[in-house]
Amino acid sequence: MLRKLLILAVFAGTSASIPIVYQSNPQLVENLLRSAVPGKQAVEAQPNVNLASVPNKPAAPLPMGRKVLVAADERGHFSSPFKLNGRQVDGMIDTGATLVAINISTARRIGLSLNASDFNREVNTANGTIKAAVAMIDRLQIGSITVNDVQTIVLDDRALRTNLIGMSFLNRLDKYQVENGTLLLVQ
Known part of the structure; x- marks a missing residue:
């Protein structure tokens, strides 16, 4: 039971962080999603460019x-x-x-x-x-x-x-x- 709760907690925490990661680096999330879809070729992640510079x-x-x-x-x-x-x-x-x-x-x-x-x-x-x-x-x-x-x-x-x-x-x-x-x- 404790193992299932721990797995559920890790899954919930990961799911909650996806919008935050997407907002900070949408290209990374889109590339991860493309690589997870079978039959589609994965695209390499683009380098993160700091626009503040x-x-x-x-x-x-x-x-x-x-x-x-x-x-x-x-x-x-x-x-x-x-x-x-x-x-x-x-x-x-x-x-x-x-x-x-x-x-x-x-x-x-x-x-x-x-x-x-x-x-x-x-x-x-x-x-x-x-x-x-x-x-x-x-x-x-x-x-x-x-x-x-x-x-x-x-x-x-x-x-x-x-x-x-x-x-x-x-x-x-x-x-x-x-x-x-x-x-x-x-x-």
């Missing part, structure tokens, strides 16, 4: 189905690669920004065509009042989360160096919360 490069979000975790950088900001209209763009999630805010260079890169006359809105920024244009992003994606038709504001490159993913995106999610240095996004 890459300067000024935001860590990619960890996808979890329709949930995404974004780790805070060394400054405490939640920076991550996004896809705007299918193009990869780095941005910072900013709950203080009413709208998604991108600069003119990013707008051009993602296919937004703006004229000088489109810059007819005044926006108050930390650096003063500037002219801006309102536009729509067809598709904004982070990890497995996709939101269509997101309102954005376009600012001059000198006024906005970092693209900001604001509340016009976050309000369309089921949930977002900060806990233990990570931002959880749920759709």
Whole structure:
């Protein structure tokens, strides 16, 4: 009886640690699963790359189905690669920004065509009042989360160096919360 309880305890402990191992190294778990399936060729485990050693490069979000975790950088900001209209763009999630805010260079890169006359809105920024244009992003994606038709504001490159993913995106999610240095996004 004691032997069965011990085996059951080892099995339960191992099973409980699988999600933790998957979150820290999903490639390792996927390779282990592939090697366990008969008739399929096992793929060698990929080396674990430490993204923290890459300067000024935001860590990619960890996808979890329709949930995404974004780790805070060394400054405490939640920076991550996004896809705007299918193009990869780095941005910072900013709950203080009413709208998604991108600069003119990013707008051009993602296919937004703006004229000088489109810059007819005044926006108050930390650096003063500037002219801006309102536009729509067809598709904004982070990890497995996709939101269509997101309102954005376009600012001059000198006024906005970092693209900001604001509340016009976050309000369309089921949930977002900060806990233990990570931002959880749920759709």
